[in-house]
Amino acid sequence: METNSEKLVGLKNELRKEFSQRRSSISKVDREIRSNRMTMHLLNLNEVIDATNILVYWSFGSEAPTRTLINELSLRNKQILLPYLESNKMHATKFNSIEALASTTYGPLEPNEKVPADPSTVEVVVVPGLAFDRNGFRLGYGRGFYDNYLSHLSGSATTIGFCFATQVAEEVPTEPHDVALDILVTDQEVIRISSRSDQG
Numbered sequence: 001m002e003t004n005s006e007k008l009v010g011l012k013n014e015l016r017k018e019f020s021q022r023r024s025s026i027s028k029v030d031r032e033i034r035s036n037r038m039t040m041h042l043l044n045l046n047e048v049i050d051a052t053n054i055l056v057y058w059s060f061g062s063e064a065p066t067r068t069l070i071n072e073l074s075l076r077n078k079q080i081l082l083p084y085l086e087s088n089k090m091h092a093t094k095f096n097s098i099e100a101l102a103s104t105t106y107g108p109l110e111p112n113e114k115v116p117a118d119p120s121t122v123e124v125v126v127v128p129g130l131a132f133d134r135n136g137f138r139l140g141y142g143r144g145f146y147d148n149y150l151s152h153l154s155g156s157a158t159t160i161g162f163c164f165a166t167q168v169a170e171e172v173p174t175e176p177h178d179v180a181l182d183i184l185v186t187d188q189e190v191i192r193i194s195s196r197s198d199q200g
Helices: 004-024 028-043 046-050 067-075 145-150
Strands: 053-056 079-086 089-094 124-127 158-162 183-185 190-192
Touching: 028 046, 028 067, 028 158, 028 183, 046 158, 053 067, 067 079, 079 145, 089 145, 124 145
Parallel strands: 053 079, 053 124, 124 158, 158 183
Antiparallel strands: 079 089, 183 190
16 A cells, blocks of 8 residues: 555656656747746846845756856856755855866766855855745755755745746645745746745
8 A cells, every 4th residue: 555655756756757848848949038037037136136145056957047147146246156965965165167167977067166155154045946836845856955955044045946937836745844945936927935035
């Protein structure tokens, strides 16, 4: 007999497959148009305008692209951090240049120089995922790296899901360790979830 835990794992895997296909089906031209809209929506958020230290993922595969976002944040003199994995945990370190990045076995590039930043100093985190819902919950790749990292942020930090509108699900199944995001930015809208993010 299948347990509730096994049912949840099965449901999450089905959703991962569905939303991965949705994301991959976006054409190259449409992807560029949508990602530019998303980038402008995010850059116009008061939380981002006011922040200095911003953690952004380095996109790979069919993820919502972040190269333009990173470039624009650099032009605005933001301190950009990129995630990296070490001892099966996610950390963040300063991003200096594309030339200072190295390939990984699990997908995205990582900075060569890994000096972990204190999570309490991070003001904004831009979070990837396969699916997101309007309650701020996300479906990642199943390894829990982001949920663990987000749980160590300061109470004033803002977490932002960054995705195509087609990645917004009616409901993402959750577990006790899942951390809800504050804002969801898509190519069509900005969805504010947490009451502490109502200022922008």
